[in-house]
Amino acid sequence: MNSIISTRFLNLYYNEFHALKGITMDIQPNTVAALIGPSGCGKSTFLRLFNRMNDLIDGVKITGDVLVNGKDIYADVLDVVELRRTVGMVFQKPNPFPKSIFENVAYGMRVNGITDNQYIAEKVEESLRQAALWDEVKDKLKKSAFEISGGQQQRLCIARALAIEPKILLMDEPASALDPISSAKIEELIWELKKDYTIMIVTHNLQQAGRVSDTTAFFYLGELVEYGDTKEIFTQPKDKKTQNYITGRFG
Amino acid sequence: MRKFLRNLTEKIVEGILFLSSTVTTLTVLLIIVFLFREGAGVFSQSPVEKGFVIAVNKDNPIQTLTSAQLKLIYDQEVTNWSKLGGKNDSIILFRLDDIGNYYTEDELGENFKNMPEKLSELMDKNSGMVAFFSDKYLAKNFRGRVLKMSNTTLKEFFTGKEWFPTAQPSAQMGVLSLILGTLWVSLGAILIALPFGLATAIYLAEIADSRTRNILKPLVELLAGIPSVVYGFFGLIIIVPAIQKIFDLPVGETALAGSIILGIMALPTIITISEDALRTTPRAMKEASLALGANRWQTISKVVIPYAMSGITAAAILGIGRAVGETMAVLMVTGNAAVIPHTFLEPVRTIPATIAAELGEAPQGDLHYKALFGLGCILFLITLAINITVEYISGKRNKTSND
Numbered sequence: 199m200n201s202i203i204s205t206r207f208l209n210l211y212y213n214e215f216h217a218l219k220g221i222t223m224d225i226q227p228n229t230v231a232a233l234i235g236p237s238g239c240g241k242s243t244f245l246r247l248f249n250r251m252n253d254l255i256d257g258v259k260i261t262g263d264v265l266v267n268g269k270d271i272y273a274d275v276l277d278v279v280e281l282r283r284t285v286g287m288v289f290q291k292p293n294p295f296p297k298s299i300f301e302n303v304a305y306g307m308r309v310n311g312i313t314d315n316q317y318i319a320e321k322v323e324e325s326l327r328q329a330a331l332w333d334e335v336k337d338k339l340k341k342s343a344f345e346i347s348g349g350q351q352q353r354l355c356i357a358r359a360l361a362i363e364p365k366i367l368l369m370d371e372p373a374s375a376l377d378p379i380s381s382a383k384i385e386e387l388i389w390e391l392k393k394d395y396t397i398m399i400v401t402h403n404l405q406q407a408g409r410v411s412d413t414t415a416f417f418y419l420g421e422l423v424e425y426g427d428t429k430e431i432f433t434q435p436k437d438k439k440t441q442n443y444i445t446g447r448f449g
Numbered sequence: 450m451r452k453f454l455r456n457l458t459e460k461i462v463e464g465i466l467f468l469s470s471t472v473t474t475l476t477v478l479l480i481i482v483f484l485f486r487e488g489a490g491v492f493s494q495s496p497v498e499k500g501f502v503i504a505v506n507k508d509n510p511i512q513t514l515t516s517a518q519l520k521l522i523y524d525q526e527v528t529n530w531s532k533l534g535g536k537n538d539s540i541i542l543f544r545l546d547d548i549g550n551y552y553t554e555d556e557l558g559e560n561f562k563n564m565p566e567k568l569s570e571l572m573d574k575n576s577g578m579v580a581f582f583s584d585k586y587l588a589k590n591f592r593g594r595v596l597k598m599s600n601t602t603l604k605e606f607f608t609g610k611e612w613f614p615t616a617q618p619s620a621q622m623g624v625l626s627l628i629l630g631t632l633w634v635s636l637g638a639i640l641i642a643l644p645f646g647l648a649t650a651i652y653l654a655e656i657a658d659s660r661t662r663n664i665l666k667p668l669v670e671l672l673a674g675i676p677s678v679v680y681g682f683f684g685l686i687i688i689v690p691a692i693q694k695i696f697d698l699p700v701g702e703t704a705l706a707g708s709i710i711l712g713i714m715a716l717p718t719i720i721t722i723s724e725d726a727l728r729t730t731p732r733a734m735k736e737a738s739l740a741l742g743a744n745r746w747q748t749i750s751k752v753v754i755p756y757a758m759s760g761i762t763a764a765a766i767l768g769i770g771r772a773v774g775e776t777m778a779v780l781m782v783t784g785n786a787a788v789i790p791h792t793f794l795e796p797v798r799t800i801p802a803t804i805a806a807e808l809g810e811a812p813q814g815d816l817h818y819k820a821l822f823g824l825g826c827i828l829f830l831i832t833l834a835i836n837i838t839v840e841y842i843s844g845k846r847n848k849t850s851n852d
């Protein structure tokens with residue numbers, strides 16, 4: 199097995215609340231895995247395991263293993279900063295910093311100690327191109343990031359995540375706050391990025407999951423009900439609950 | 450019927466609300482009008498105390514003098530009329546006490562009844578003499594000339610360095626040293642309070658767990674409720690002697706002592722407002738920073754503080770506002786010398802402290818009294834400027850965060 203991400207019998211508790219129940223799952227490199235399921239089933243919680251974002255919340259307890267590149271990322275010796283450089287994240291709502299467009303993309307490099315301005319400038323352009331935003335913002339890089347549209351902001355946030363060259367990209371409903379055109383652009387982008395990245399994406403849009411992902415995981419009440427090839431999950435789900443969900447009977 | 454009653458109650462409530470807001474607004478306006486009307490009196494009243502006159506020889510070409518010039522004369526810093534644009538003639542100072550040098554008691558008669566005549570004679574004989582005396586000794590056919598004193602001008606008021614509101618023969622109403630004293634002490638206060646306040650706010654907003662916060666926050670707010678006399682007392686007992694010892698000064702009552710006390714008093718304002726501002730940083734923004742591999746300090750310094758910057762600025766300015774208007778504590782620890790301060794280790798006097806200390810002694814309607822109201826106007830304008838600045842800054846902030 200050469201999976202880049204895996205979890206073994208993973209449980210997560212918010213204080214007493216058992217939010218993720220015994221999850222075992224593997225994701226292969228350079229694939230897109232979609233996480234679907236009704237609201238509150240634990241998709242975001244699961245996604246945030248992989249860059250240890252849940253650490254910020256008081257009362258979170260985790261048992262079981264989470265491996266990235268074969269390494270236990272909850273081991274004591276692990277450097278969280280290092281991990282977060284390998285595992286980038288794009289959030290549901292665009293959340294640019296109160297800085298210029300340029301500085302938003304440069305941020306990750308700067309906080310990671312890169313001072314070579316020429317490298318930073320090149321990388322900013324490259325990342326903005328990758329995020330299909332360059333042409334729209336190249337003349338206003340010094341403008342505040344709040345001055346572009348929500349869709350552009352979201353692509354800016356993607357560029358920001360790409361600029362530190364992660365291996366894995368976690369996306370939590372990256373297109374849910376966007377109009378159909380921006381949303382389509384992001385889907386296209388995901389296709390492009392798959393060449394270089396492994397992507398996990400949470401989405402409530404089943405068509406979108408069907409279009410962009412290679413594998414799909416269906417979560418229900420904190421359990422991983424079914425995980426497999428996207429085509430199979432959508433055409434011949436093994437579990438009744440999965441079937442009900444994708445045919446729109448609940449959730 | 451029911452509906453009618455309900456409508457009636459609504460109308461009555463509405464009326465009461467309208468009335469009370471009108472009354473409030475009018476009261477505020479009236480206070481401001483009163484303040485400025487009284488304050489403006491400084492510029493329309495002679496600086497020589499009522500009931501007294503300044504007289505010179507009738508051939509003296511000088512027509513009017515300013516209070517500053519008169520002071521120079523009586524301090525003997527100017528000894529020749531030519532310095533003031535008059536003839537080349539040396540100035541002979543005369544106060545009523547000096548009368549014995551010119552006339553014997555017999556000549557003056559019983560109960561000084563010959564005084565007016567003798568004064569008149571004296572002024573006639575001495576071409577360079579200037580005299581200050583009560584107008585009850587002014588003869589009907591006075592052979593000297595009563596000098597007109599020019600009123601304090603706006604420029605003299607604001608740029609005059611001398612504040613001697615009860616000086617004889619001529620009061621000095623220069624408020625520059627008081628304005629500078631106020632700004633100086635407030636500036637020092639903010640320099641002391643801002644680093645500590647901001648550090649505490651960051652600690653409360655970003656680092657402290659909820660238990661620590663629940664203890665610390667009310668404590669900080671408690672600081673705001675302590676009466677300012679208590680702060681002044683604390684300053685007098687602890688800070689003033691400490692400053693005196695540390696800097697080896699003759700007295701510890703200095704601008705620095707005032708700044709420290711005011712800094713402590715401004716802390717609750719600064720902490721509460723900047724903590725609120727820091728807390729408005731969206732969680733998602735902090736998470737985005739951490740997710741890019743930034744550590745906690747980088748996140749605080751590069752994301753949280755810039756995001757809260759306008760709130761922090763507002764906090765600082767409001768803190769200054771608190772310091773500018775504070776009276777009692779400053780009065781107790783700054784030494785109250787109305788001189789322009791050059792270092793923090795000199796005594797200073799602030800506007801509010803001056804008003805509080807002197808209003809009781811200033812007779813109503815007197816020039817001194819009006820000058821204190823003038824000071825009140827200045828204080829009001831400073832505070833107004835502060836409020837407008839804060840309003841402007843927070844207005845700008847609302848605009849950016851709405852995007």
Ligand SMILES: Nc1ncnc2c1ncn2[C@@H]1O[C@H](COP(=O)(O)OP(=O)(O)OP(=O)(O)O)[C@@H](O)[C@H]1O
Nearest residue numbers: 212215217235236237238239240241242243244255
């Ligand atoms: N900070 C928290 N403290 C306590 N419980 C939480 C916390 N965050 C999430 N939960 C609970 O954990 C469960 C899973 O939440 P999660 O946000 O992962 O759901 P989700 O699948 O992402 O939902 P959605 O589709 O609405 O985003 C929910 O029942 C939620 O109430």
Ligand SMILES: [Mg+2]
Nearest residue numbers: 241242243370
């Ligand atoms: Mg979610």
